[in-house]
Amino acid sequence: MFKLNTTLSAALFAAILCAAPFASAQQMQANPAQVFGATYNPVAPVTDGQAQVVYYRTSGVGQQKGAAHVYVDSEFHTGLLPGGYSAFCVAAGSHTLGAYLNDAPTYKGKNVDLYSANLEAGKTYFLRVQENGSGAPQAVTREDAERELAGSRFQAQALSRASKVQACNYLPKPAVPAAQFKDYALSGDVLFAFGKSGHQDISHQGRTAIRELITQLHREHAKLERIEVVGHTDPIGSYAANQSLGLKRAQTVRRLLVDGGLSATSINASSAGSSEPVTDECYGSKAEQVACNAPNRRVVVRVDVRGQ
Structure with missing residues (x-):
């Protein structure tokens, strides 16, 4: 307390x-x-x-x-x-x-x-x-x-003068279990224009990338019973806006996977928003930040590989 x-x-x-x-x-x-x-x-x-x-x-x-x-x-x-x-x-x-x-x-x-x-x-x-x-x-x-x-x-700008502050002694990380999922990342900028998320917004290049992914999934996995589509955004904008954008993009990709022949009951869509960045060292003008943050704008298709 x-x-x-x-x-x-x-x-x-x-x-x-x-x-x-x-x-x-x-x-x-x-x-x-x-x-x-x-x-x-x-x-x-x-x-x-x-x-x-x-x-x-x-x-x-x-x-x-x-x-x-x-x-x-x-x-x-x-x-x-x-x-x-x-x-x-x-x-x-x-x-x-x-x-x-x-x-x-x-x-x-x-x-x-x-x-x-x-x-x-x-x-x-x-x-x-x-x-x-x-x-x-x-x-x-x-x-x-x-x-x-x-x-x-x-x-990070100031030197701490607090004498009672100590370096943290963290507990050791638990052993990493064997992978239970395999991730396939699709570039958000390939799929959509900046800030876009709808089915009508997806690019020709993005539709091609999803068709190729479906072929790859069938080739690499005997079963495709559980798939999570996770939308990721860059940190530009508010937390709520990024959560919403990530979810809308994941839902659009899910729809295209279903249209491509995958079972609708096996695919779920969710959003990580901007909480899992690939890069976090972007500064400068907004245009420079948008360009630098491109790796953070992505949709990950996560396949459950347990039992395969």
């Missing part, structure tokens, strides 16, 4: 005078290639003795300008821009945590409105910045947080 209470430590007031390692909002926004790292992927569990924190800031309408300064035990950790996140570990136990917008020149996270929490060993906590709050972290379930974190990028 994540519980918060406020405490005030006047003795920390002198810390305001210390040099703060904050990049200005203008500096951060001027060169996003330098302030953001990799796109968020689900974090692994940590070993006993540590607690993991994923602190993030959503993007979209209503976000305030500038960075939200994150403090851990009254020490600066990072400054989160909209769409940025930080994942870090601390020793299990009581800590103060907070994220403050318009923080300078008083630097609240160092001396006032300190929000304490007892972080349990082996647990991961997802905390969202409150855009119009007092700095208190907002606890979010993993499911809701990771839905909001899709497309978010690691905040």
Whole structure:
């Protein structure tokens, strides 16, 4: 259970005078290639003795300008821009945590409105910045947080001064079982024009690619009893729009597979949206980002190979 209470430590007031390692909002926004790292992927569990924190800031309408300064035990950790996140570990136990917008020149996270929490060993906590709050972290379930974190990028511009932050000791990954599925990826740009998804939108080249795939599936598999068609998008646009676009494209490809002779009862369509990127290092103008993100726009036909 994540519980918060406020405490005030006047003795920390002198810390305001210390040099703060904050990049200005203008500096951060001027060169996003330098302030953001990799796109968020689900974090692994940590070993006993540590607690993991994923602190993030959503993007979209209503976000305030500038960075939200994150403090851990009254020490600066990072400054989160909209769409940025930080994942870090601390020793299990009581800590103060907070994220403050318009923080300078008083630097609240160092001396006032300190929000304490007892972080349990082996647990991961997802905390969202409150855009119009007092700095208190907002606890979010993993499911809701990771839905909001899709497309978010690691905040990398500032050097952490939080001495209690530790490198995370992750549990070893379980052994990878033998493959139960085989994937066939179709380029989204071959199938559709950018942003299109309907049956009438699919290109001549895309129809040819699907006919060739059907022939390949029959050649490589004795049984085609379970097939999942998964639509993937690039991160351009909102989470909801990308989920919808991915699903519509998957449904169109499913229809063409059925039209090509595969059983309708054996094929399901779903969307991964922008949550499983192939590449996540795209910057520049929108046209440059669209071109760079081409590998992320794809439809994957996944065949269940168990029992074959």
